[in-house]
Amino acid sequence: MxxxxxxxxxxxxxxxxxxxxxxxxxxxxxxxxxxxxxxxxxxxxxxxxxxxxxxxxxxxxxxxxxxxxxxxxxxxxxxxxxxxxxxxxxxxxxxxxxxxxxxxxxxxxxxxxxxxxxxxxxxxSTLTTDRRNAATDRVVSEFESYPATLANVIMEGPCYQEVLQKSTKSKTLTIHVIGSSTDSELWEGHPDKMQERNVFSCYADALAEIAEKYKMDSILIQFFGPECPKKNIDETFDIPPVQAKKSMTKLRVQTQNTDYDGSVTSSNEDQSSPDILVFFNPGFTCPDYDWEKTLASCMKNKQLPFLVTTNTEMEALADMQYLFDRKLFQDISPTLQMILQNNDEEHDIDNLEDDDNNDDDDDVSSFFSLNPYCGLRVRQSGTMANDLYVKSRWLFGGISGPLTREVALSKKSESSSKRKRVVGENANNKKANPALV
Ligand SMILES: [Zn+2]
Ligand SMILES: [Zn+2]
Incomplete structure (x- = not known):
């Protein structure tokens, strides 16, 4: 950063x-x-x-x-x-x-x-132009981190590759963004009116590469949550071409101001069944929300690739623990499994980092990593004044539901890498990130 x-x-x-x-x-x-x-x-x-x-x-x-x-x-x-x-x-x-x-x-x-x-x-007027511009860039980078994270992590993450391959045949990809709100993934406005952009066109831009690579006819993103706009949105955009001469893929976005309930899939015509589930900073363990029913409906006994972002590393571990304990996410690396199973003991997570040479976890499609597509805006915690965070700075993902295959806890696993890095060293390098231009 x-x-x-x-x-x-x-x-x-x-x-x-x-x-x-x-x-x-x-x-x-x-x-x-x-x-x-x-x-x-x-x-x-x-x-x-x-x-x-x-x-x-x-x-x-x-x-x-x-x-x-x-x-x-x-x-x-x-x-x-x-x-x-x-x-x-x-x-x-x-x-x-x-x-x-x-x-x-x-x-x-x-x-x-x-x-x-x-x-x-x-x-x-109390800010110099430089400070004002810098602050504007930071605020905007947080806005743009939502489409950038969604598009790039799905493109690169191991657990999404199978549905992407399938989407080449079926020609569509359906993504559910659960717990959406107008001040985060559905942001409105812009600190600089001259630069104001529609949030959905930003998603369209971010998805350009994925759309062209997998030759989809359409990508459908459905945003759900009680903090979605009061009036449901249903709009279609052209996803801009990258190398092709003209746009080949449509982006359809729909918002639904409702609690997400995966069981409405069959009874509600407006809700297509998802290929990928996305949760931006859900706070599964936060007592203010009740995720139990929502997650049971969409993840329990269902094998769906999902993506979760969190503000801090501690939250990421808490959210993984939450899903793991409820058998909503079992396809994890042996190392991570040990951490979550022995959570009472303190583990030095740092010892497990930066150990990419170990191939023990290669059969696991889940990942846990810093998010190279998070924004630059640093925020202050509302409950502990010296605690800082960046929205969606951490992410993890995998396949929901119980394990489908045996994972042997090998002796070597103790030293193996917990973090699969979805990308290389260019964390937060906006130049290497076309979606954040
Ligand atoms: Zn005091
Ligand atoms: Zn101070």
């Missing part, structure tokens, strides 16, 4: 709110989980109604100046563990760094993005 490179950080720091010390003092407090650290309670000690905010980013609150200061001071326990990787997972060691200068700088950037998004003329 160029932005992170400019701040001299290699990787986006996702969870940096220190909670270890709070667990000791507040874990008996039933209200602890309701607390919004750094918002309605002090980010350092957890006390309610904090009055002091970071004077630089104004996005993290503390009860006193002392607490504010303490959150920026490195924790000595933590500092020593940095040199001693082996002890990293010992209980009591805080991994989170608190309100570091990098976190503060990234939160300042969130302010710019929100000003551009809010489009208030007075506030916009």
């Amino acid at each position: 160029d932005l992170l490179a400019s701040l001299n950080v290699e990787d986006l720091p996702e969870q940096q709110t220190r909670i270890q010390t709070l667990f000791g003092s507040c874990s008996d407090d039933p209200a602890f989980n309701q607390k919004k650290l750094g918002f309605d309670s002090c980010c350092t000690c957890g006390k309610v109604t904090p009055k002091v905010e970071c004077q630089n980013c104004h996005r993290v609150k503390y009860c006193t100046k002392e607490c504010s200061h303490n959150d920026t001071v490195p924790d000595m326990t933590n500092a020593s563990s940095e040199y001693d990787g082996d002890d990293d997972d010992e209980l009591g060691v805080e991994h989170a760094l608190g309100h570091t200068s990098v976190i503060c700088a990234l939160l300042c950037i969130c302010n710019d993005d929100e000003i551009v998004e809010g489009a208030d003329k007075k506030e916009l």
Whole structure:
């Protein structure tokens, strides 16, 4: 990510709110989980109604100046563990760094993005043209990440290849995007009115390569969800040609303002049965939503390729665990299986990364990876003020339902690669990504 490179950080720091010390003092407090650290309670000690905010980013609150200061001071326990990787997972060691200068700088950037998004003329005038343009690019890159992720990951992901091959014969491909909403995959508007584009034409552009490669007559994307537009949309677009002289493929998009229920497939003429299921940042374990019925209807005992994106690595693991426990997703690598089966124990996931030389998992079509097509916009968590995320930064996918074949847990699997990278090293390289132009 160029932005992170400019701040001299290699990787986006996702969870940096220190909670270890709070667990000791507040874990008996039933209200602890309701607390919004750094918002309605002090980010350092957890006390309610904090009055002091970071004077630089104004996005993290503390009860006193002392607490504010303490959150920026490195924790000595933590500092020593940095040199001693082996002890990293010992209980009591805080991994989170608190309100570091990098976190503060990234939160300042969130302010710019929100000003551009809010489009208030007075506030916009406080930004220099450069800052305004940069924020506009970030906001737009998040919009465009939805079509780019959908099209490119389906094109490259191992579990989708069979349905793509079939679509060459059947001439159509039907994709269900479940839990869609107008402020994410069905975004509206644009921070710069001069550049405003229709969201669906963006999907059409992103799908150009796939349409031409598999010579489909039509691609149907159906968006479902209670946060879809009130009035259902049904429109058809030409997918632009890549090398062909003229457009050969139509994109039909339909939105349905309804909870998804796979069982309506036969009774509802408007809903074709899907070839691929897509979930953008669903939060399966989030108590605000009830995914149980929806997922049972579309994934249980059905072998369908699916794609899930999440905002953080932790969420990706939680969502995989959720699907795995309900036998909705069993076709996973032995390594991942071990992680999900032994979830009580802490596993050092980092040990499993970057180990692409191992071929143990080659018979598994599922994958778990950073999303090279996510946007550049960094957002602040709403519940822990030093936690940052990028929408759809992580993704995983595979075939739904129970296992169809035996997976032997080999001895070697312990060291094998959990992450199949759907793409190479060009993560976030927009130049290598035609859909993000
Ligand atoms: Zn405090
Ligand atoms: Zn700050």
